[in-house]
Amino acid sequence: MNQAGIDQLGKLLGSHHVITDVDLCSGYETDWTGRFHARAAAVVRPGDGHEVAAVVSWCYANSVPLVPQGGNTGLVGGSVPAEGGILLSLRRLDAIGGIDESSGQVTVAAGVTLGALQSRLSGTQWEFGVDLGSRDSATIGGMVATNAAGARAGLHGSMRAQVAGLEAVLGAGGVVGQLGGLAKDNTGYDLGGLMVGSEGTLGVVTRARLRLVRAPSTSCRARSPAPLPSSSSGGTDPG
Secondary structure (H helix, E strand, O other): OOOOHHHHHHHHOOHHEEOOOOOHHHHHHHHOOOOEEEOOEEEEEEOOOOHHHHHHHHHHHHHOOOOEEOOOOOHHHHHOOOOEEEEOOOOOOEEEEEOOOOOOOOOOOOOOOHHHHHHOOOOOOOOOOOOOOOOOEEEEHHHHHHOOOOOOOHHOHHHHEEEEEEEEEOOOEEEEEEOOOOOOOOOOHHHHHHHOOOOOOOOOEEEEEEHHHHHHOOOOOOOOOOOOOOOOOOOOOOO
């Protein structure tokens, strides 16, 4: 991609959100394991869903390869850019909406980390049903795309069970959305069911309507019992 293309992306997002400096790009271009690396023509950092759609539409019109990236915590190289293509970082999409107490749901942008969501829910009657060790870097968009599970999957299920609605940008730049969160909704396609686990092949998730679970009102801890005292040597068997 030439400088003219970089300039056009700069007009869409602001030039300071189109990164080409080698040192600044390096953290986006290598996966978490350090095994996978590719040089991007630019790292672009849109700030909302409209800007994501503008970038995707531009890349489609100009036949420029594009790879979306969340927290870049994957282990298989899926978030590494195509050589010479655009790396679409979603980290600036970090808005968390208000909690809908009546439905037990919240709408969050794709770049919100799991840790940030957990902090937002702290002190409320709600918690999120998925937990991961990489909570401070894993983003909700990436967790949706990979159908992340984690330590609570046996109790609450994977991400697919937590998603009540999604907004996503399709390959040509069109936006589809279903964020109402209506529990009883049998109209049309199940957008969330299609997108969750699709690894970015069907579209770029920009917002998710998430189901919450009630935080436990009480908790308890268990510990190993104290060892039994050993019998004195040479004692008489009471039996």
